[in-house]
Amino acid sequence: MVAWTAExxxxxxxxFSKLNYEEAGPKALQRALIVYPWTQRYFGSFGNxxxxxxxxxxxxxxxxxxxxxxxxxxxxxxxxxxxxxYAELSVLHSEKLHVDPDNFRLLADCLTIVIAxxxxxxxxxxxxxxxxxxxxxxxxxxxxxxx
Amino acid sequence: xxxxxxxxxxxxxxVWDKINIDEIGPQTLARVLVVYPWTQRYFGAFGDxxCASxxxxxxxxxxxxxTVLKALEKAVKNVDNIKTTYAQLSQLHCEKLNVDPDNFKLLADCLSIVIAxxxxxxxxxxxxxxxxxKLLSVVVAALTSRYF
Numbered sequence: 001m002v003a004w005t006a007e008x009x010x011x012x013x014x015x016f017s018k019l020n021y022e023e024a025g026p027k028a029l030q031r032a033l034i035v036y037p038w039t040q041r042y043f044g045s046f047g048n049x050x051x052x053x054x055x056x057x058x059x060x061x062x063x064x065x066x067x068x069x070x071x072x073x074x075x076x077x078x079x080x081x082x083x084x085x086y087a088e089l090s091v092l093h094s095e096k097l098h099v100d101p102d103n104f105r106l107l108a109d110c111l112t113i114v115i116a117x118x119x120x121x122x123x124x125x126x127x128x129x130x131x132x133x134x135x136x137x138x139x140x141x142x143x144x145x146x147x
Numbered sequence: 148x149x150x151x152x153x154x155x156x157x158x159x160x161x162v163w164d165k166i167n168i169d170e171i172g173p174q175t176l177a178r179v180l181v182v183y184p185w186t187q188r189y190f191g192a193f194g195d196x197x198c199a200s201x202x203x204x205x206x207x208x209x210x211x212x213x214t215v216l217k218a219l220e221k222a223v224k225n226v227d228n229i230k231t232t233y234a235q236l237s238q239l240h241c242e243k244l245n246v247d248p249d250n251f252k253l254l255a256d257c258l259s260i261v262i263a264x265x266x267x268x269x270x271x272x273x274x275x276x277x278x279x280x281k282l283l284s285v286v287v288a289a290l291t292s293r294y295f
Binding site: 030031034035036052055056109112113114116117118119120121123124125126128129132 | 177178181182199202203256259260261263264265266267268270271272273275276279280
């Protein structure tokens with residue numbers, strides 16, 4: 001089981017308390033689709049992903065970004081049991097959606113950049129360390145059912 | 148050879164223009180040492196790295212952060228020739244400093260985060276694509292190139 005210090009828990013809660021899910025979620029997903037364009041292959045039904053502007057203005061991308069961030073919220077509320085919290089989602093992504101698990105890390109990286117750009121200097125180095133640990137656990141939980 | 152469009156060249160120049168080496172360099176190296184603590188092993192001579200505040204306030208970390216970012220300028224000013232530009236630095240890091248090349252990517256990631264914290268929304272997805280996904284990848288590859 002992952003061990004969290006009191007400070008790490010506080011950092012994670014703090015970051016989430018400052019997050020606007022309806023902004024950060026969409027921005028993170030848009031960034032992933034733009035910076036790592038191969039990820040667009042999972043979103044064939046989303047309509048126009050032709051260029052950065054189209055992606056940023058695409059309502060389905062925005063809606064799905066929000067869904068993803070609400071999904072992440074569950075890990076924040078269950079930090080001592082992230083693995084089980086995501087067992088079903090992991091099966092869904094592997095068996096139904098066939099998402100290459102490397103992409104979880106890319107989305108996590110994009111979310112970190114969105115948070116850094118929103119929080120500015122308030123996203124300190126030790127906050128970043130706790131946040132990246134949290135995301136690494138999330139990514140690992142989502143990758144679990146793949147093998 | 149890596150191909151750069153005009154718009155990518157402009158993006159790189161414009162990002163570099165806004166970077167204050169004396170601030171961004173220290174913040175980046177400090178972040179690496181805090182977030183990826185094993186990297187501290189390369190800096191035994193730097194004194195107190197015992198906790199985040201020690202690292203953030205350490206003057207040797209700060210100086211070296213500036214050195215690293217000044218070296219990045221060479222890539223920014225020679226985007227068509229990054230591999231050759233970094234041939235010697237690559238050899239130095241491999242043969243003399245014995246740095247695990249995976250760490251170059253970690254430094255590049257922290258640099259992108261520091262740029263994001265400083266630039267805010269101006270570090271938009273298109274800029275991140277060019278700067279991080281492309282330029283820094285080429286830099287990391289060039290620094291790794293003399294390892295084998």
